Each structure stands twice: as C-alpha cells, then as structure tokens.
Amino acid sequence: MFFVPGIIITIVTFPGVVAHELAHQLFCRLCGVAVFEVKYFQPANPAGYVIHEPVRNPVHQLWIGIGPFIVNTLLAVIIAFPAAIPVMKFSSGNALDYFLLYLSISIGMHAFPSTGDAQTMWNTLWHGEDTPKWLKVLTVPVVGIIYAGALGSFFWLDLLYGMGVSLGLPVLLIKMMA
Amino acid sequence: MRHPSYEEGYKVKLCAPCRRKLSRYPIKKEVLWAALGVGLLVLLSLAKFPKSFTAGLNYERALRLEEQHKYMSAEAALRQTLKDYPEYMKGACHYMIAAYYNDHLMEADSAREHWAGQTFNNEKELIERVNEVLGGFKNYHFEDTAFHTVRDSLRNDDMAYRAALKRYVQQHPEDNLANYLLADLYFDTQEYAATDSLCDLVLTAAPDFQPAYGLLAASYREEKQYEKATAVCNRLLKLNAESIYAHTALVKILLKQKQDKQALEKAQYNYRLAPNDASTMQMLALAYHFNKQNKERDALLARLKQNADTSGLAYMQGVIAGTITYRD
Numbered sequence: 001m002f003f004v005p006g007i008i009i010t011i012v013t014f015p016g017v018v019a020h021e022l023a024h025q026l027f028c029r030l031c032g033v034a035v036f037e038v039k040y041f042q043p044a045n046p047a048g049y050v051i052h053e054p055v056r057n058p059v060h061q062l063w064i065g066i067g068p069f070i071v072n073t074l075l076a077v078i079i080a081f082p083a084a085i086p087v088m089k090f091s092s093g094n095a096l097d098y099f100l101l102y103l104s105i106s107i108g109m110h111a112f113p114s115t116g117d118a119q120t121m122w123n124t125l126w127h128g129e130d131t132p133k134w135l136k137v138l139t140v141p142v143v144g145i146i147y148a149g150a151l152g153s154f155f156w157l158d159l160l161y162g163m164g165v166s167l168g169l170p171v172l173l174i175k176m177m178a
Numbered sequence: 179m180r181h182p183s184y185e186e187g188y189k190v191k192l193c194a195p196c197r198r199k200l201s202r203y204p205i206k207k208e209v210l211w212a213a214l215g216v217g218l219l220v221l222l223s224l225a226k227f228p229k230s231f232t233a234g235l236n237y238e239r240a241l242r243l244e245e246q247h248k249y250m251s252a253e254a255a256l257r258q259t260l261k262d263y264p265e266y267m268k269g270a271c272h273y274m275i276a277a278y279y280n281d282h283l284m285e286a287d288s289a290r291e292h293w294a295g296q297t298f299n300n301e302k303e304l305i306e307r308v309n310e311v312l313g314g315f316k317n318y319h320f321e322d323t324a325f326h327t328v329r330d331s332l333r334n335d336d337m338a339y340r341a342a343l344k345r346y347v348q349q350h351p352e353d354n355l356a357n358y359l360l361a362d363l364y365f366d367t368q369e370y371a372a373t374d375s376l377c378d379l380v381l382t383a384a385p386d387f388q389p390a391y392g393l394l395a396a397s398y399r400e401e402k403q404y405e406k407a408t409a410v411c412n413r414l415l416k417l418n419a420e421s422i423y424a425h426t427a428l429v430k431i432l433l434k435q436k437q438d439k440q441a442l443e444k445a446q447y448n449y450r451l452a453p454n455d456a457s458t459m460q461m462l463a464l465a466y467h468f469n470k471q472n473k474e475r476d477a478l479l480a481r482l483k484q485n486a487d488t489s490g491l492a493y494m495q496g497v498i499a500g501t502i503t504y505r506d
Contacts, residue, residue, distance in 0.1 A: 032197065034201055078220065085227075085233075089233075091266070092266065178239045
C-alpha cells in the first residue's frame with residue numbers, strides 16, 4: 001500500500017467534491033432548509049462545505065447527511081455505464097470513455113458522507129430532543145458506517161467504492177442479464 | 179416578543195418566504211455549465227451505448243453457452259460481438275473455439291487474423307483451449323502435405339485416387355485425415371465393417387474430429403445397428419450439444435426406424451439451429467415428406483434449389499419421387 005496526501009487526491013478528484021456539495025445543497029432544497037453558504041471546492045480541508053440552518057424535522061438531517069451517498073452513487077453509475085463496457089469488456093475505449101470514467105470514479109469516491117457530515121448528524125439526531133427513538137437507532141449504524149468509510153479511506157476504500165460502482169457494476173449487470 | 183411572520187419550530191428565525199428563498203440558494207454558474215457539459219458528453223457516449231451493451235450481452239451469453247457446449251448458439255452470439263468489436267482478442271479466441279466445434283473451419287481459421295502481434299497472459303485456461311483447437315486443426319491436413327496435390331490431381335479419377343489413398347494410409351497409418359477419407363470411400367462402396375474400424379481408429383486418436391462421428395453413425399445406421407448409431411451421435415452431442423452432424427444423423431436414424439414424428443421434431447430443432455445449412459434443410463424436407471406434410475416440404479425444396487450447396491439435393495429428390503428407396 002502507498003500513501004498519497006489527501007489534498008492531492010482531493011484536487012485530482014475535485015468533480016466528486018463538487019457533486020458531493022451539490023447533493024447536500026439539493027437535499028437542503030428538497031427539505032426546505034435554509035442554506036447560508038456553499039463552497040463547492042477549495043484546495044484545503046474541508047475541500048467543500050454547505051452551511052445550512054439547524055433542521056426542524058430531524059429526518060431532514062438524515063437525508064441531507066446521506067444525500068451525497070445517493071446522488072454521487074447514482075451519478076457515478078449513470079456517467080460510467082456507457083463508457084465502462086467498451087473499456088472493461090472490450091478494451092477498446094476512446095478518450096471520451098476514459099474521461100467519463102475518470103469523472104465517474106471521482107464522483108463515486110466522494111459518495112461517502114464526510115466525518116464532518118457524520119458529526120453533524122450525530123449531534124442533531126442522537127442528541128436531539130425531538131428525535132424519535134427509531135431515528136436514533138438508525139443513526140448509530142449510519143454514523144458508524146460513515147466513520148468506518150472514513151477509516152477505510154486510508155486503505156483506499158473510497159477509491160475501491162468509486163471503481164466498483166463505475167467499473168464493476170455495469171459489468172456485473174451485464175453478466176446478470178445475459 | 180415573537181415576530182408574527184417567523185416560522186415556528188426553527189432555531190434560526192426566518193419568515194417562510196425567506197426560508198424558501200434561502201433553501202433555493204443559487205448554484206454557481208460555473209458549476210451549472212460544467213454539469214451541462216458533462217451531461218452532453220454522457221449523451222454523446224449514450225449514442226454508442228446500445229451497440230456496446232448488446233455486444234457485452236452477446237459475449238456473456240456466448241460464454242455461458244460455451245460452458246454448456248452449445249457451440250452453434252455461442253458462435254452466433256460471438257459473431258455479433260465481433261461485428262462490433264472485431265479487434266477483441268478474447269472474443270476472437272472464443273469464436274475460434276465455437277466455430278471449430280461446429281466444424282466451421284474457415285471461420286475458426288479467420289479468427290486467428292485478430293491475433294497478429296498481440297499477447298495476453300492472464301487467460302491461461304483460454305490459451306490452453308485455443309492451443310487444443312489449434313492442435314485439432316492438424317487432423318484436417320495430411321501429414322505429408324504433398325498428398326494434398328496428389329488428391330487434387332486425382333479428383334476426377336476415383337479408382338486411381340482410392341489406390342493412391344490406400345498406399346498413402348499404408349505409409350502413414352496414423353494420419354487421421356487419410357484414414358477418415360479412406361473410411362468414407364469404404365462407406366460409398368458399402369464396406370461398412372472397414373468403415374467402422376477406420377472411424378474407430380480415428381476417434382481413438384482424435385476424439386474431437388467430428389466428421390468421423392457422422393460417418394461412423396451413418397455406417398452403423400446402414401448396418402441397421404441403430405442403437406450403436408444413436409450412441410455415436412450421443413457421444414458427439416456431449417462434445418457439442420448443438421452439433422449439426424449429430425442431429426442430422428439422428429434424424430436419418432429415426433426416419434430409417436420409421437419414427438417419423440420424432441424425426442420431424444428433431445429435424446425442426448436442427449433447422450432452428452442452422453436455418454441456412456443445406457443439410458438441416460434437406461433433413462427437414464425429408465422429415466416433412468415422411469410425415470406427409472407436402473406443402474412444407476415443397477416450400478423447403480424451393481429454398482434448397484436456391485442454396486449455394488446443392489449436394490445431396492438430387493438424392494433427396496429421388497427419395498421423394500420414389501426412384502430411390504430410403505427405407506424398407
């Protein structure tokens with residue numbers, strides 16, 4: 001295993017950061033939560049952020065938190081699908097295919113909510129007075145998975161996820177449909 | 179005191195229209211343009227998506243069919259894949275294997291064109307199978323290549339050819355092609371015991387050499403040893419579950435046994451496998467004839483007359499006209 005400074009990975013995969021923040025913003029819009037500032041990308045830590053008001057409905061915090069996982073994964077699949085088959089199955093991709101796969105893997109890599117997102121979710125949902133019990137119970141594994149994902153990124157788990165979604169899924173789907 | 183227009187339940191005090199406006203925080207124009215650009219590129223890429231998707235599906239189907247030894251269907255699926263991706267080497271390897279087991283030697287050989295200057299190391303099993311097939315090609319050539327010229331020069335002199343072939347087999351007793359061709363000559367002269375013996379010899383040495391199965395089954399059939407003939411066909415079907423040789427031979431055996439209905443079912447299946455193959459068309463026409471489905475038979479005969487391969491057509495017309503006795 002080799003170590004690459006996180007900031008370099010973030011810069012190289014900046015489309016994923018932009019998509020990640022857009023997803024938070026989109027879910028704020030869907031939940032009617034006021035947004036005060038959006039930073040789509042910056043070569044610093046954090047690479048992007050969305051500052052929004054505290055939610056009134058705790059469920060909205062869950063949606064806003066896991067929004068990037070849903071949006072980035074879907075985007076990665078959609079962008080990769082037409083490009084992955086020529087590259088992965090027939091080794092005959094062109095420049096456009098490789099560019100789309102780069103975009104797709106970058107976006108897929110940033111699907112996991114950040115530890116910052118997890119912390120906001122934990123503070124709002126676990127410690128929230130209005131949070132129903134079932135949502136508190138649900139929060140534990142969700143936040144646990146997010147932290148595990150963040151830990152796994154040391155072992156390139158985010159890259160593996162991005163590649164799995166972008167390259168593996170289309171091939172797997174074709175195998176299943178055949 | 180609470181401002182009357184603030185929305186209740188929020189920590190940040192905002193009126194409803196203000197909150198709605200802030201929730202619709204504007205997306206930066208650069209981000210929107212970039213998203214639009216990516217969308218257009220994806221659309222552009224989607225234009226060729228049906229082609230690659232279908233090719234991928236065909237390829238995966240072909241691999242599964244190959245595992246089931248259904249080489250006729252596998253070859254058709256791989257042909258479709260290679261039409262779109264002719265340089266795909268693994269596809270070409272599998273195509274060669276499928277075509278070889280269907281005895282489509284020219285097609286199998288043509289697949290080798292794709293390999294010039296290419297290497298791949300991660301497919302040990304596939305390479306082994308390709309090498310097996312390449313080894314099998316030698317059964318379609320004489321050990322002494324000069325005999326090809328002798329054979330061509332005696333094409334119109336059956337007696338001289340037979341004598342030359344016998345001499346050649348004495349000198350090269352392990353030449354599978356020569357043994358098979360001699361067995362074929364013995365079959366033509368109804369020397370079935372000699373045919374059986376030579377075919378057995380060939381199949382022991384080269385169990386993949388499919389023409390010998392067809393000939394051995396035909397020989398047993400003419401000797402009225404129908405069980406043995408069927409067993410030979412079944413051996414071939416284990417090698418290739420969609421073997422035209424095997425199914426054609428089985429139709430003939432069933433017709434000889436006057437099991438006309440089963441023969442027709444088998445002939446229809448065989449025809450579906452290779453609808454443009456002259457032998458499958460002939461067998462189906464014959465099965466229609468013995469099942470008294472004359473309209474279907476005549477329609478197929480009309481198609482057969484247009485086919486490039488008209489060998490065997492005269493014999494079949496003789497059977498239909500009653501000038502040749504096909505069975506007791």
